[in-house]
Structure formats: structure tokens, C-alpha cells
Amino acid sequence: MKGKAHQARTLAAALLAALAGASLARAATAEECQSLRKHGHRDQANACFQSLTQAREPAIRAEGFWGLEMYQDANNEFRTAVAQSAASANYRIRWGRLLHERFNNKDAADLFQEAIQRDPKNAQAYLGLAQVSADGFDNKAVEEAKKAIELDPKLVEAHELMANLALEDSDTKVAAAEAEEALKISSDALDAMAIHAAIEVLADRSPDAWLAKVRQVNPSYGEAYALVAHHLFLNRRYDDAVAYYRKAVEADPKLWSARSELGINLMRLGQTEEPLQQLEMCYDNGYRDAATVNSLRLLDSYKNFLTFRDDRSIIRLHKKEAELLLPYVQTEVDRSIATYEKKYKMKLPDRVQVELYPDHEDFAVRTLGMPGLGGILGVTFGEVLAMDSPSGRPPGTYQWGSTLWHEMSHVFILTATNHRVPRWFTEGLSVHEETQVSPEWGDRVTPEILVAIRDKKLLPVAELERGFVRPEYPTQVIVSYFQAGRLLDYIKDRWGDDKILDMVHSFAQLKTTPETIQQNLGMSPEEFDKQFLEWLYKDLGKTAASFDEWRNHLKELAELAKEKNWDEVLKKGDEVLQMYPDYVEGANPYEFLAEAHIAKGEKKAAAQVLTQYEKIGGRSTEALKELASLEQEAEDPKGAAATLERINYIYPMDEDLHRKLCDLWFDQNNPAADVRECNAVLAMHPLDQASAQFDVARAYFAAGEPDQARNHLLASLEAAPGYRPAQKLLLQLEDSQKGK
Amino acid sequence: MAPAPEVGARVRARWLVGLGLLCIFLSGISARAATYYITIAGLGGEPDYEQRFQGLAGDLDKLLKDSGGDLHVYTVSGKDVTRTRVNDIFATVAREARSDDDLVVILIGHGSFDGAQYKFNLPGPDISGNELASLCERIAAKRQLIVNTTSASGGSVAALKKSGRAIITATKSGTEKNATVFARYWIEAMRDPAADVDKNEAITALEAFQYAERKTADFYESQKRLATEHPQFEDTGKSDPVRAPSTESNEGLLLSTFTLVRIGQAQRAAADPTKRDLLAKKEALEQKIDKLKYEKAAMREDEYKNQLTAALVELARVQQELDK
Numbered sequence A: 001m002k003g004k005a006h007q008a009r010t011l012a013a014a015l016l017a018a019l020a021g022a023s024l025a026r027a028a029t030a031e032e033c034q035s036l037r038k039h040g041h042r043d044q045a046n047a048c049f050q051s052l053t054q055a056r057e058p059a060i061r062a063e064g065f066w067g068l069e070m071y072q073d074a075n076n077e078f079r080t081a082v083a084q085s086a087a088s089a090n091y092r093i094r095w096g097r098l099l100h101e102r103f104n105n106k107d108a109a110d111l112f113q114e115a116i117q118r119d120p121k122n123a124q125a126y127l128g129l130a131q132v133s134a135d136g137f138d139n140k141a142v143e144e145a146k147k148a149i150e151l152d153p154k155l156v157e158a159h160e161l162m163a164n165l166a167l168e169d170s171d172t173k174v175a176a177a178e179a180e181e182a183l184k185i186s187s188d189a190l191d192a193m194a195i196h197a198a199i200e201v202l203a204d205r206s207p208d209a210w211l212a213k214v215r216q217v218n219p220s221y222g223e224a225y226a227l228v229a230h231h232l233f234l235n236r237r238y239d240d241a242v243a244y245y246r247k248a249v250e251a252d253p254k255l256w257s258a259r260s261e262l263g264i265n266l267m268r269l270g271q272t273e274e275p276l277q278q279l280e281m282c283y284d285n286g287y288r289d290a291a292t293v294n295s296l297r298l299l300d301s302y303k304n305f306l307t308f309r310d311d312r313s314i315i316r317l318h319k320k321e322a323e324l325l326l327p328y329v330q331t332e333v334d335r336s337i338a339t340y341e342k343k344y345k346m347k348l349p350d351r352v353q354v355e356l357y358p359d360h361e362d363f364a365v366r367t368l369g370m371p372g373l374g375g376i377l378g379v380t381f382g383e384v385l386a387m388d389s390p391s392g393r394p395p396g397t398y399q400w401g402s403t404l405w406h407e408m409s410h411v412f413i414l415t416a417t418n419h420r421v422p423r424w425f426t427e428g429l430s431v432h433e434e435t436q437v438s439p440e441w442g443d444r445v446t447p448e449i450l451v452a453i454r455d456k457k458l459l460p461v462a463e464l465e466r467g468f469v470r471p472e473y474p475t476q477v478i479v480s481y482f483q484a485g486r487l488l489d490y491i492k493d494r495w496g497d498d499k500i501l502d503m504v505h506s507f508a509q510l511k512t513t514p515e516t517i518q519q520n521l522g523m524s525p526e527e528f529d530k531q532f533l534e535w536l537y538k539d540l541g542k543t544a545a546s547f548d549e550w551r552n553h554l555k556e557l558a559e560l561a562k563e564k565n566w567d568e569v570l571k572k573g574d575e576v577l578q579m580y581p582d583y584v585e586g587a588n589p590y591e592f593l594a595e596a597h598i599a600k601g602e603k604k605a606a607a608q609v610l611t612q613y614e615k616i617g618g619r620s621t622e623a624l625k626e627l628a629s630l631e632q633e634a635e636d637p638k639g640a641a642a643t644l645e646r647i648n649y650i651y652p653m654d655e656d657l658h659r660k661l662c663d664l665w666f667d668q669n670n671p672a673a674d675v676r677e678c679n680a681v682l683a684m685h686p687l688d689q690a691s692a693q694f695d696v697a698r699a700y701f702a703a704g705e706p707d708q709a710r711n712h713l714l715a716s717l718e719a720a721p722g723y724r725p726a727q728k729l730l731l732q733l734e735d736s737q738k739g740k
Numbered sequence B: 001m002a003p004a005p006e007v008g009a010r011v012r013a014r015w016l017v018g019l020g021l022l023c024i025f026l027s028g029i030s031a032r033a034a035t036y037y038i039t040i041a042g043l044g045g046e047p048d049y050e051q052r053f054q055g056l057a058g059d060l061d062k063l064l065k066d067s068g069g070d071l072h073v074y075t076v077s078g079k080d081v082t083r084t085r086v087n088d089i090f091a092t093v094a095r096e097a098r099s100d101d102d103l104v105v106i107l108i109g110h111g112s113f114d115g116a117q118y119k120f121n122l123p124g125p126d127i128s129g130n131e132l133a134s135l136c137e138r139i140a141a142k143r144q145l146i147v148n149t150t151s152a153s154g155g156s157v158a159a160l161k162k163s164g165r166a167i168i169t170a171t172k173s174g175t176e177k178n179a180t181v182f183a184r185y186w187i188e189a190m191r192d193p194a195a196d197v198d199k200n201e202a203i204t205a206l207e208a209f210q211y212a213e214r215k216t217a218d219f220y221e222s223q224k225r226l227a228t229e230h231p232q233f234e235d236t237g238k239s240d241p242v243r244a245p246s247t248e249s250n251e252g253l254l255l256s257t258f259t260l261v262r263i264g265q266a267q268r269a270a271a272d273p274t275k276r277d278l279l280a281k282k283e284a285l286e287q288k289i290d291k292l293k294y295e296k297a298a299m300r301e302d303e304y305k306n307q308l309t310a311a312l313v314e315l316a317r318v319q320q321e322l323d324k
Helices: A002-020 A030-038 A042-052 A058-067 A071-084 A089-101 A105-118 A123-135 A140-151 A156-168 A172-185 A190-202 A208-217 A222-234 A238-251 A256-268 A273-284 A290-304 A319-344 A360-368 A400-416 A423-437 A447-454 A461-469 A476-495 A497-508 A513-521 A525-545 A547-562 A566-579 A589-599 A603-615 A621-633 A637-648 A655-667 A671-683 A689-702 A706-719 A724-739 B004-017 B019-030 B047-066 B083-096 B129-137 B153-160 B182-189 B205-222 B253-257 B273-298 B301-323
Strands: A305-309 A313-318 A352-357 A378-381 A384-388 B035-041 B071-076 B102-108 B111-113 B118-120 B143-148 B165-169 B202-204 B232-234 B259-262
Touching: A030 A042, A030 A058, A042 A058, A058 A071, A058 A089, A071 A089, A089 A105, A089 A123, A105 A123, A123 A140, A123 A156, A140 A156, A156 A172, A156 A190, A156 A222, A172 A190, A190 A208, A190 A222, A208 A222, A222 A238, A222 A256, A238 A256, A256 A273, A256 A290, A273 A290, A290 A305, A290 A360, A305 A319, A313 A319, A319 A352, A319 A400, A319 A497, A319 A671, A352 A360, A352 A400, A360 A384, A378 A400, A384 A400, A400 A423, A400 A497, A423 A461, A423 A476, A423 A497, A423 A513, A447 A476, A447 A525, A447 A547, A461 A476, A461 A513, A461 A525, A476 A497, A476 A513, A476 A525, A497 A513, A513 A525, A525 A547, A547 A566, A547 A589, A566 A589, A589 A603, A589 A621, A603 A621, A621 A637, A621 A655, A637 A655, A655 A671, A655 A689, A671 A689, A689 A706, A689 A724, A706 A724, A706 B301, A724 B301, B035 B047, B035 B083, B047 B071, B047 B102, B047 B182, B071 B083, B083 B129, B102 B129, B102 B182, B111 B153, B118 B129, B118 B153, B129 B143, B129 B153, B143 B153, B153 B165, B153 B232, B165 B205, B165 B253, B182 B205, B202 B205, B202 B253, B205 B253, B205 B259, B273 B301
Parallel strands: A313 A352, A352 A384, B035 B071, B035 B102, B102 B143, B143 B165
Antiparallel strands: A305 A313, A378 A384, B111 B118, B165 B232, B202 B259
16 A cells, blocks of 8 residues: 555655764664665665674564575574574574575475464465475465465565465456556565566557556665566466566666576577576686586586488487487478478478487477476477487387477467467467378377366366366376367367467467457357257267276286286277276276287287277377287388387487388388488487498498498408308399499 | 417417407317206296296206207206205216316306305205306316306306306306396307307307307397396416406417307318318418408508408308318
8 A cells, every 4th residue: 555655665764864964763674675675775785784694683684685585594593583583483494484585495495384383373384395396386375375465464575475376377457457457565575566567568568657656666676577477478378478588687786596597598488608607607706506506507418419401490408319210300390381381371480499309308408498397398498499319218118209399389379379389279279280191190098188088177178278287186287188189189170270370370360268268169168168068979978978987908918918817818808998998007907908819829810909909099109019010020111110200209219220220111112211211220320330221321322322331341341251141132233333 | 270389379370360350260160069068947936937947947058959069968957946956967977078068057047145155056055156167077078168147147257267167157246136037048149049149050159258248248238127147258278357358468268169059050171171172272261361351451451342352252262162
């Protein structure tokens, strides 16, 4: 409220006058020093904090050191204060706030909990917990912030935090209301003003009025710009985020958190030099949070990567696998660009940068600056996309080709909408596109998705965004991806691809999800939800309803397979398979049935069931290799080659796979594929250089490239001069040259 | 057969060029000697391991017996594995084997190491590294190879090593105690032509080690698991185990001459007196190629390539004649 802000400014002015007069009739308080800083009087605030360090009470000295950025001293003083006053909740809260600011969320949360034990109605303790939870996008943040407000409705920071959380969830209405509430309580609530500014920026309106108000209170309050930048980042507007982070550090060059984010976001845009400068500056000035340190390490590791450029793409691969992966990655990059250009009727203005990380933690750091990220496989930052390399995950758990096409769709849609597209739509379209490349690609319906369908946990389309940003249950992100994908499948089935493009254009014009649905599909979001769910339940309702029964049957089947009771496996397996045909994860009926058929010598039947597994999207490289062997035995080399080629999109780091393909393509007189696969063997630096080099030579010879063939033959015979097949080909080459 | 000192001199020269080339010449020596294989699959403890160990021993037994040549194969696994049975097998081999024969002992299963002593787990009393060494001592074969693929097998090296005996272990020390996968790939090496890197149609112990070591590392890498076994060998009888051959320390020399199985008809021509001249020419060409490779660094690229091509073409034509 105006009164309170006026009081604060008056107090700051009085304090300033006192400090200017060199002596104080009384000692300053921490709140007074903080108020000076909040209002941009940095030097005076420092003098004020300096005075606090001389106080008799350790808690006050702690506040002084904290204000002077002498964090270790502050930490020590708080420790002393807490030891001296075991019952004090407030000391713990302030200490917790210090630790939260200095990147130690775990100990901070413990201190807030200890404070709650001592004072269960302490709003500040709940606010502290909410801030820690908010850092990790934990859904608990909202509940904790609400609790803080419930305990102290006048707690400005709690309203500001609620506003921020709501805006992260794209709930502009609540965000604006909470910011307004904060401003009613305190008219110089700077973060509330910044939230309003962010709302304006996100809506492509001018934030100038709000930012002017911020500057009126504190011209060097960089945090306001950083807050706007944070929301731009969350909305995938990376260029705009960078621009606001620049404004933040311009307003306050020592705002290291914003400078670090500036560096990290520049990395997201594919830059390396400026990020290094910015992040090193943070590090050298003591700002060493995990994201800064990890990002610096990642930048350092780029010396281990190779970059390949052409007119349309920049591909960055780790040295140890670049030679192997480049042909496959380049082919899919080119193919996806050509496909999407035609489909989305547009061209990308610049080259796409594609990065593959063999270490998932490096990918995670590339994405968020932090390790972790669990199931996330790829991420797109405008025209830069980063993803796990196939070597980054165990064989059979990841289809990198599918992920590449998924991310590439984002590149186009983000460009087409100038990054103004809700997450649910662009993710849904990307998931949809995976299966358009091949029905075998994309994720299958997993048990957690079936359970969500059975328990009716799918979100209304107008609220689907929060299923991605702030999940309410652990698997909600996966369920939301699935739902979004199926929404797009449904739109395509019913209205066609053109309608999807129309929706893209609506989002580009800043229409909301309800507006876009109404405008393009001619119905309300509620009606759309109803019709979509009818369509979905027709397909999966029965499977979802019998999920528990299926699970019990599968357990029995697994037991029978373990006991090698193959007759019973064959008797019951097909029924279990039909109940939930999409289940291709570990211990699936397809592999049990195939094993049973093989044990009984029924190879043809085993091949049939494994073919079903392959067609429905099974990814176990072992099962697919088994199928290829059966196909070869059944004199179906074409089928065997096609089966093995699928593994190239799953786990190509397999020498044996490429050797087999190299032979199969040679036998089928497919020189282009033969050259690629034989070279893949060589790229894996096999111990058996002689045969690997010979195979490449043979492939080039068949492809009509005798010079290449000769070079590889020499390499083969250099390794093993007596290698008969290479000797024969050498003589053949010699004779054919003489014949010329 | 050439007198031993001459062969040794050639070995030395070739050693400088590459270990893999050695067996072409030394295989002539061992061809007439017999190889005694003793494979022991120890106690599994759990049905899965029991099955796995017996399966590996069975595979190896079949592979060796099918490979032809003068091989004497003794395999024991499952319920048959007792100290008495093990002692009996070693006693039989001690009676039969001559000094110019080769001995290969393969241990599959679990091992343990208490900081001082390695033990191979058997039903009933285990067998220690020292006891195993003592059993091998009684066998006259001068060239011996012990492939210990068990957990903690690195702890057995000190007890087993001696001059003329090569030791391969699945783990780098006695403290790597998890079950191992090395045995699987060791056996695979003996049936995969890709293990025969010099294409002389024989798999040496060094080739098999390098193949299995690579496959073991790939296994842990692909499964995204921390590697809990690091295969190593020691074949000089006087050094610490290593993971790669070295021309300086001679580690790998014995292994490179230890032929495990033959996978082709490489020796057929050697027995034909009408082809002696061609064989001599072939050997001369092989030496010329070795020399060229040795001098590669000091030559111009095109000069090296031309000379190498000429020699290889000539060698291929000689081989063509030999194969007629």
C-alpha cells in the first residue's frame, strides 16, 4: 500500500541523512540497510551493513556480513546465533534464506523445516520452503506459498512468488492478480512490477510503464529485467531472454545470477565465446552455483567435439563417435529439413545447429545448466537443438532418429510462430511427426499412460500446459506428451494437415489455446475435449480398463517363461499380447513367445512374432538382431537387412551390426548402403583392421571407385599381408587396370 | 623345422614390427606339439550363475573338440566339480603331457581374495592360487597359459606367475569382486574370425585377449554401467600385469605365440615338398613387407605406397600359386 511504501522511503531518507552526518543516534537495523539497498542507495547500504558487523548480537553481525557479500562470515555468525538461541525460528529462517541465496537448497530447506517445528505458524518459514521448491519447479511451491499467505496475508514476497509461479504456469490472470495484491500491500513491490512487465512482454505489449516504475524506486534493480528474461526463456523466446538479461546486467553489472543466465542462454543460442567470458566473470567474482560451474566445464569439453558445416546445418559430434555417426545424422538432418519445408510450407532463415552428447549429463547441463533431467532426450533452442547421442543410453531404450525428427519439428514451429506457441501444441505436433516418419517410431502407450487414461487424469486442452511445466504427479509430463501427441493425431485425422498449419498461424498471431480451437476447429475447447476423449477411448479405453488384469496375466506369463514351460507360454502368450499390443518394454509377450517358438524349433513362427514386435515399434536390439538372423536363415536377406537398418536409428554403436549389414548389402548389390555400412565398421576402430579395410575396399570396388578400393586394400594387406580375400581382390584390381 | 635359435632371431626382428606377425612363424613349432586344455567351471551359488558357468564350459568344450588338431580337452563343471576330480584331471595331464606340449587352464566362476590369498570357489573346499600353481608345476609342458576369468581373479597373479607361464585375469586386482563377463568373450574370440587380426587362420592367446578385453569394455560402455572388471595379463613371469603388449618389456610375447585354435588350412602347404621354393619366396616377401612397414616413417608416402603395392601384389601371386 501507498502508506507503507511512503513510510519505507521516509525511513530510508532519514537513514541516509543520518549516515551522511557520520553518526547515528542509534544503531541501524538490518531492515533499514536492506531498504537502502532496495531503493538503489548501494554505497549507503554498504555503510549501513558495515555498521551491523560491529553489533554485539551474532544474528545482526550475520546480516551485516551478508549485506556486504561476505557470505562465509555471515554463515559463521548465523551458526553462532542459532547455537546460542536454540528455540529461535527467525534465526533459522534468515540463515536458510542466506543458504538458499548461496545455492545450498538442501540445508536451507532443513533450516526452514526446523523453524516450522519451533514455530508452526511462521509464514516466513513457509515462504522459504516455497522459494526452494520453486527453484526445482516442484509443485509443492504453490501449496507452500499459499500456506505462507494464509498465515500472513500481508506477506508481500509470498504474493510476488505466487504471481511468479502462476506466470510460469502461463496463468496470466492469477499472476496479474497476485502481483496486484502485492502492490496493494506495498506500492514499491519491485518483483510485482516486474511480473506485470513480464506479462506485457509475453503478450507482445510494451512493458515500459512498469519498468519505469521499477526504475523510479531503484534505477539499478536488474532483477526486474532478469525476471522478465526468465519468463521469456520459459516461453522459448531465447533471443528475447538474452536481450533482457543484457538489460539486467546493464542496470546492475554485479548481478551475477543474471550474468550467469546471460551466458547460459547465449550457449543455448549456439554461441561459445561470449558465454565463456560471461561465465568466467561470474566464477571469478565468487558466483559459483552449479549451473555456472557445470556450463564452464561443458564449454571446456567442447574441445572434444568436432563440428561439421554445410549450407543448411552445423552438426557437432563428440570426437570418439563423429566418424561413425556423421553419415546417419547428416542424412536425417537433410531429410527432415526437406520434409518439413514442404509440409510446413516455409524455409528456415539460418542453418540449424544439431548437437549430440554421448554423456547424458553433458546434455542435461547443455539444457538447464544442471545434471539430471532423467527422461528428457532432446531439447530445441530456436535453431539450435541438442540431444542425447545414441551412445548416451543403453541399447534399446532410445530411438535417436525419432528424437531428431521431433526436435527438428520444434525448430520449424518455433520459427513459424516466432516462438509464440504453447508448449502442448509444439510438443504434440513433434510427437505426432515422429510417427509420420515411420509408424514404428515414437513412444508407445506405456503403462503409466494407460493408468492415467483409466483414472481419467488427462487434462483439459486449455490446461494442458501445466502438465508440462508443473506436474502434479510423477509421470504427468510423460502423460502430457502422449496426450498432446494424440490431440494432434486427432486433429490431423479429422481435419487434416492444413488445419494444423492454420492453428500454427493462429498461435503466431498470439491467439490463446481456447481461441485457436474455437477459430480453427469451430467448437469450444470443452466440446473439443469431449470429442477427443470419445475418439481416444474408442482406441484405448478397453486396454486401459483391463490394465490390472493384463498385468496379472503378464506376470504369470513371465513366470512360465522363467520355468521354460514353453507349451503354456505359447498357449497363453497371444491372449496377453492382444490385451495390450503396444507393450514392447522389458518382459513383453512378443519376446516370450519368440523364445518359446525357438525352443520348440519353430523358427518361422518365432520370426512372425518378432516381425509383429518390430512393426509395432519394439526396440530391443537383441530381439531385432534375433529376427534378422531368422530372416537370414529363411533366405530373406532383404528382410534381414531392413531389420538391421532399424537398429541404426536405435543403437548404431555396434560393430557386429555394421559387419552384418556390410555383408548383406554387398550380397544384395547395393553399393551405396554397402559403402556406408562397411565404413561404419571402420569408424568403430575394430581390432580386425584387415577384414574391415577389405570390406570397404570391396564395397568401393563394387561401387566403381577403384582408387578408393585400392587405398583400403593396401591398408588391409598392410595389417595382414597374407589375407587371402584381400590378395585376390588386389590381383583383380591389378588385372582390371592392365586390361584398360 | 628350422633350428630354434634361428627362429628366435626372426622372432626378435618381427617383434619390433608387430606382435601379431609372430605367430605366422612360430605356429610351425607348436604345430607338432599337443595342447592340453583343462576347463573348470566352479561353484555358481545361484541357479542363474550355475547355468551360466556350465553353459560357458560346455560351449568351450564343444568348440575345442570340434576344432581338430592335436588337442586334449578336459572339462569339468556342475556337480562333477570337486577337488578330487580336479586333482585327478591334473594328474592325468601330468602323466601325458611332454615338455614341448602346451597347457591351457581356464577357470570360469566365482573367485575370492582376502587380501593375501586368492581362492577359486568349488563345491566343498575351494582351491587356492598356490594350490593351483602347485598342480600346474607337476605338468611338464614348458609353455603354460592360465586364463582366470573369475571375480577377484587379479588376486591370483602373484601365486601363479612364473617364467614360461602366461596368466590372464578378468580383473585387475583381487578387489574387483563382482561377477565377470570376460569368459563369454574369451570363448567368443575363439569362434569369431574377426579375432584373427593377422588373418593367419589361427587365434593366438594375445588375439583372444585383445578381442575379449575390447568386448568386455564395450559391454560396460553400452550398458552404461561402471566397469567392474579390467582384464590384464602377465607373461614374462617377472613383472606386474599389464593391459597391453609392450615391445620394451616383452609383455605379450609369449601370448602372441600361444596358438589357441586354428580356423583354416594354413599349415597344409608347409607339408608339400613341391612348394618349398614358393614358400621360401613367400617368406622373403613377407620379410620385405615387414621391413617396409618398419621403415614407413622414414619414407615418402608415395614411395612407400608404390613399394608396398608391388610387394603385396607379388606376394598375392605367390600365394595364388601356393593355393593351386
